[in-house]
Structures are given as C-alpha cells and as structure tokens.
Amino acid sequence: MIWTLVILLGILNSNKDLGVSSKNNNLLSGWIHILPESKLSLRGKTNLNQYTCHCQPTKSTFEFSIEQKENTCIFKTTQFAINTTNLDCKNRLYNFNIKKSLESNKYPNIYIHLLGIKETGTPKYIFPYTWHQIEISTLVIIREKALIQNVPAFAFKISDKKYRLQGNHLMSMKEYQIYPSDLMFGMVKVDDGVAFHFDFLLEIR
Numbered sequence: 001m002i003w004t005l006v007i008l009l010g011i012l013n014s015n016k017d018l019g020v021s022s023k024n025n026n027l028l029s030g031w032i033h034i035l036p037e038s039k040l041s042l043r044g045k046t047n048l049n050q051y052t053c054h055c056q057p058t059k060s061t062f063e064f065s066i067e068q069k070e071n072t073c074i075f076k077t078t079q080f081a082i083n084t085t086n087l088d089c090k091n092r093l094y095n096f097n098i099k100k101s102l103e104s105n106k107y108p109n110i111y112i113h114l115l116g117i118k119e120t121g122t123p124k125y126i127f128p129y130t131w132h133q134i135e136i137s138t139l140v141i142i143r144e145k146a147l148i149q150n151v152p153a154f155a156f157k158i159s160d161k162k163y164r165l166q167g168n169h170l171m172s173m174k175e176y177q178i179y180p181s182d183l184m185f186g187m188v189k190v191d192d193g194v195a196f197h198f199d200f201l202l203e204i205r
Contacts, residue, residue, distance in 0.1 A: 011033040027074075029065040035201040036060075042098070043168075044085065045191040046183070052197075053089040053098055055082050058109060061205070072118040093183055097190065101173070102179045103143060113139040119153070121124050142176045151196075161204045168197040 010038060058081045065076035084104040089095050102110075104173045115137040136151040153167030170193050173180060182188040 006197045027065070027067050028074075029063070031061055032064055033203045033205050035203055036062045037041070038080070038200040038202075039198070040200070041197045043195045043197055044052040044098075044180075044193065047189040051089050051094050052056070053085070053087045053092065053094070055087050057081065058083050064114075067161045073117055074116045075114040078114040079111060081111050084108055084110060097181055097183060101178050104185045107143045115139055115148075127200065129157070143178065147175060153198075163202045163204075165198065165200040168195050 036082045040055055040057070042055060044051055044053075062078070062080050064078045066078070067074045067076060074109065084099065085104045087098055087104075089098060091102055099105075117134055117136050120133050120135050132153050132155045134153050136147050136153055138151060140149045149169060149171065151167060151169040153165055156164040156166075159166060172192055173194055174192050180192075182189050
C-alpha cells in the first residue's frame with residue numbers, strides 16, 4: 001500500500017527535494033502520512049453474493065527507512081497495522097462472521113511489514129502524471145502467522161511530496177489457518193479467498 005513510496009520518492013532521480021533525510025546516496029528515511037481520502041477494504045464472496053468490509057490503518061502517519069539496490073528498494077524496519085475490530089461490512093451477520101474468523105478480540109490487528117519494492121513496467125524512472133507498475137514485497141501477519149505476500153500495484157506521482165497508490169491482492173485464508181464459518185445454518189457458503197483493495201493518497205512530511 002504505502003509501500004510504493006520508495007520508488008515514488010524519486011530515489012532514481014536524486015536531484016529532487018523530497019523532504020526526507022539522506023545518510024548516503026542509497027539510504028533515505030522520513031515520515032509517510034495517509035491522507036483522509038484514502039480507501040482500504042477487504043472483499044470476499046459467498047455462494048449468494050459479494051461483500052466488502054471497509055477498514056483503516058491504526059495510524060495515519062508512520063516512519064519509513066529505505067535503501068536502494070539496483071532497481072529494487074529495500075525497506076528497513078517499516079511497518080503498519082490494520083485494525084480488525086472496526087471492520088464494517090454493512091451487514092451485521094458478515095461483521096460478526098469475519099471478526100469471529102479473525103478472532104478480533106484476541107488479535108485486534110493485521111500487521112504488514114514492508115520488505116521491498118521494484119518497478120515491473122517501463123520506464124525505470126518515476127515521472128509525474130504517469131502510472132507506473134510496481135511489485136511490493138510484504139510480510140503479512142494474521143493471528144500470529146506470518147507469510148510473504150508479493151503485491152502488484154500501480155503508482156502515480158502527483159507532486160514531489162504527494163503520491164497515489166492503487167491495487168488489489170487476493171489472499172487465501174486457509175494459508176493462515178483461518179476457516180470462515182458458513183452462515184444461516186449452512187445455506188450461505190463463504191469462499192476462502194479475501195482480496196485487499198486499496199486506493200491511497202500519500203504525503204511525505
């Protein structure tokens with residue numbers, strides 16, 4: 001999500017004033033702010049319909065530190081969390097079911113550690129007003145089980161300090177040993193796959 005920042009910051013274009021500190025040519029650090037217009041949701045399916053559960057990070061501002069290696073940027077101790085106790089699926093039954101499956105009372109957060117990012121399309125430099133295809137490597141922890149998730153996304157540079165990031169990523173809950181319960185006495189079957197959809201507006205401060 002926010003993980004696209006390393007390429008968006010124009011690390012490959014070092015003459016920009018990015019508002020971040022630099023210890024050397026390959027290491028940058030600073031703060032990312034998620035603007036209120038940003039959107040994040042979990043989307044799933046049943047045998048009857050689709051459902052969308054809106055969610056949000058636990059904090060709107062977090063610290064980042066990155067190192068550039070060739071066409072890949074490596075994050076250093078950069079992470080954030082998504083709160084599962086306030087998921088809103090616009091349906092009381094779905095709200096109850098997904099929170100029960102995630103054991104929100106015991107594990108109130110999904111943790112996302114940002115590991116690395118690389119541009120998968122062309123060109124190899126970030127220009128403003130152009131969408132760029134990227135891949136983000138993350139470590140996602142759900143109910144204390146951690147798995148690597150490689151997330152495809154598109155990044156857009158609005159200005160030197162504002163960026164937009166869009167994408168979605170389908171995850172298997174069985175891989176996290178989560179088995180959603182069927183609803184209405186088994187008449188409604190809940191699919192295993194859950195997709196993260198995100199549309200973030202980011203600002204470097």
